Amino acid sequence: MSEILNETSEHNKAPSSFARRVLDEIDRVPEGRVMTYGAIASRVHAHPRHIGRVLTQWADETHWHRVVYADGTPATCHGNSAADLLRDEGTPMYAGRVDVRRAHWDG
DNA sequence: AAGCTGACTCGCT
DNA sequence: GAGCGAGCCAGCT
Numbered sequence: 001m002s003e004i005l006n007e008t009s010e011h012n013k014a015p016s017s018f019a020r021r022v023l024d025e026i027d028r029v030p031e032g033r034v035m036t037y038g039a040i041a042s043r044v045h046a047h048p049r050h051i052g053r054v055l056t057q058w059a060d061e062t063h064w065h066r067v068v069y070a071d072g073t074p075a076t077c078h079g080n081s082a083a084d085l086l087r088d089e090g091t092p093m094y095a096g097r098v099d100v101r102r103a104h105w106d107g
Numbered sequence: 108a109a110g111c112t113g114a115c116t117c118g119c120t
Numbered sequence: 121g122a123g124c125g126a127g128c129c130a131g132c133t
Contacts, residue, residue: 018131037115047129052114054131064114075114082114 015061018044019054023062025107026055032090033105034098036070043107066091072100 015023021044029035037048044051052075055064065082068074072094074082083096092099 016131041115046131048115049113049128050115050130053112055114057132059114067114069114070116077114 015054015058018046018050019058022046022051022054023058026062026064026067028107029063029066029105032092032103034066034068034072034086034091034100034103035105035107036068036100037075038070039104039106040067068098068100070100072098072103074098 014020022040025040025043026035037051040051041048051067055062055067055075059077064075064077065085066089068082068086074086074097083093083098086098086103087093092102
């Protein structure tokens with residue numbers, strides 16, 4: 001039997017150089033700390049919007065919940081699951097939102 | 108090659 | 121204080 005499986009349709013391919021760099025930056029964020037899209041964007045010399053797109057495609061490959069908006073609001077994922085998850089990691093939060101001023105990781 | 112999309116950010120109301 | 125809209129830029133198809 002032919003075991004020729006075309007994985008070209010699979011999304012299991014390796015992330016692009018840019019995506020991989022973004023994932024690597026997020027992976028460097030320790031527990032209890034978060035990074036804003038703008039911060040990561042600056043790290044990869046890109047723009048905040050591109051970070052979100054990479055995460056959408058590789059969120060399962062990185063700690064997407066450690067990435068929050070500049071306001072400290074968790075990324076729009078599955079409601080407020082991110083906020084609960086961040087708190088479980090010990091992330092400093094205030095008024096139900098991540099205290100970016102305190103939890104922001106500058107790498 | 109060009110176009111589309113996008114987990115953003117800022118400003119105003 | 122909070123919510124909404126428009127703009128922006130660059131990678132991915």
